[in-house]
Amino acid sequence: MATRPQKMTNHLLCPRPYPGKISLVIPMYNEEAIVPALRGELERFFTGVPCEVEIVLVNDGSSDRTLERIAAWAAEDSRIKVVHLSRNFGHQLAATAGLDYSTGDAIVLIDADLQDPLEVIHEMVARYREGYDVVYGQREARVGETRLKLATAWAFYRVMRLLTQAQLPVDAGDFRLLSRQFRDGLASMRETHRFLRGMVAWAGYPQIAVPYRRRERTAGETKYPLRKMLMLAWIAVTSFSSLPLKFGFGLGMVFGLFGIEEAARALLAHFLGKQTVPGWISLMVVTSLIGSALLMSISVLGEYVGKIYEQVKGRPLYLVARTFNVEEPAREDAPARSSNHAKR
Ligand code: UDP
Numbered sequence: 001m002a003t004r005p006q007k008m009t010n011h012l013l014c015p016r017p018y019p020g021k022i023s024l025v026i027p028m029y030n031e032e033a034i035v036p037a038l039r040g041e042l043e044r045f046f047t048g049v050p051c052e053v054e055i056v057l058v059n060d061g062s063s064d065r066t067l068e069r070i071a072a073w074a075a076e077d078s079r080i081k082v083v084h085l086s087r088n089f090g091h092q093l094a095a096t097a098g099l100d101y102s103t104g105d106a107i108v109l110i111d112a113d114l115q116d117p118l119e120v121i122h123e124m125v126a127r128y129r130e131g132y133d134v135v136y137g138q139r140e141a142r143v144g145e146t147r148l149k150l151a152t153a154w155a156f157y158r159v160m161r162l163l164t165q166a167q168l169p170v171d172a173g174d175f176r177l178l179s180r181q182f183r184d185g186l187a188s189m190r191e192t193h194r195f196l197r198g199m200v201a202w203a204g205y206p207q208i209a210v211p212y213r214r215r216e217r218t219a220g221e222t223k224y225p226l227r228k229m230l231m232l233a234w235i236a237v238t239s240f241s242s243l244p245l246k247f248g249f250g251l252g253m254v255f256g257l258f259g260i261e262e263a264a265r266a267l268l269a270h271f272l273g274k275q276t277v278p279g280w281i282s283l284m285v286v287t288s289l290i291g292s293a294l295l296m297s298i299s300v301l302g303e304y305v306g307k308i309y310e311q312v313k314g315r316p317l318y319l320v321a322r323t324f325n326v327e328e329p330a331r332e333d334a335p336a337r338s339s340n341h342a343k344r
């Protein structure tokens with residue numbers, strides 16, 4: 001994906017009526033502690049929404065009692081749809097599954113931990129009615145996060161912007177509202193290594209930010225430790241940019257020139273009759289530097305080849321073990337669910 005749009009495309013906004021149905025997509029991984037609070041907040045919020053509502057809870061292979069709790073909730077409330085994945089596929093794929101199963105006119109992707117206040121959705125819907133296809137929440141402030149999290153998140157968005165796409169909005173997470181049309185476009189992008197924010201930026205359409213204050217996690221702890229953040233950053237960089245390949249090439253060039261310079265120096269010393277044997281240290285240095293440049297370049301290359309291999313296998317992005325309150329199948333090429341399993 002080498003396209004790097006520098007300027008925002010100008011769209012003519014086409015105002016829309018209030019959505020007939022709003023879908024909320026919530027990926028959940030080991031969030032049993034949050035279910036009661038989530039239920040309370042959602043029920044309170046939706047009493048004030050003048051349209052049909054559906055909530056797609058994706059259980060991303062939780063190892064705690066999340067599934068049990070949300071299945072019980074779904075049994076009491078038909079607006080709750082549960083998509084239970086066969087194992088933990090990670091937040092980006094769980095969100096993709098949720099989007100595939102959503103049927104609303106406006107679809108809101110939100111985390112289970114209630115860090116993103118639900119009231120912001122009203123403002124997002126107002127923007128949707130103005131004609132925007134993507135309304136993303138942009139964090140003005142983050143309360144109660146560790147300094148490390150704040151610093152890494154700050155660096156993450158800036159580096160990503162530099163390396164991937166000029167239009168990747170900073171400080172915007174996955175909390176966003178998508179129009180039906182946009183969701184259909186996004187759903188047709190079936191790449192294995194997904195960085196949803198980058199994909200949304202790539203897809204275009206009229207997009208706008210809504211600033212909001214991010215709250216503390218209501219319960220439980222972050223499921224995005226530093227390791228997962230780094231992994232996401234690596235996927236983001238290598239699936240949206242070929243810059244690391246160029247970096248490897250540049251590095252090889254630098255060390256190649258260094259090697260030539262060292263060789264010239266050795267020759268000069270030889271012809272000037274200087275003692276040359278002690279030069280073995282510089283030789284060692286150059287050899288190891290070149291070796292490291294080569295290994296780095298090859299490993300970056302390997303990373304891309306590995307990604308191609310994964311993509312070529314053409315596996316489904318996720319597998320659904322079971323669903324609750326879901327009648328219609330998701331996308332056509334979405335993984336086949338064993339409906340006998342699904343409905344017992
Ligand atoms: N999540 C998920 N699968 C994972 C990790 C996280 O579905 O492998 C969900 C998690 O349950 C939450 C959302 O993704 O609803 C965001 O995670 P979290 O709040 O832990 O991330 P943070 O806000 O700390 O970046």
Ligand code: MG
Pocket residue numbers: 111113115217222
């Ligand atoms: Mg969170």
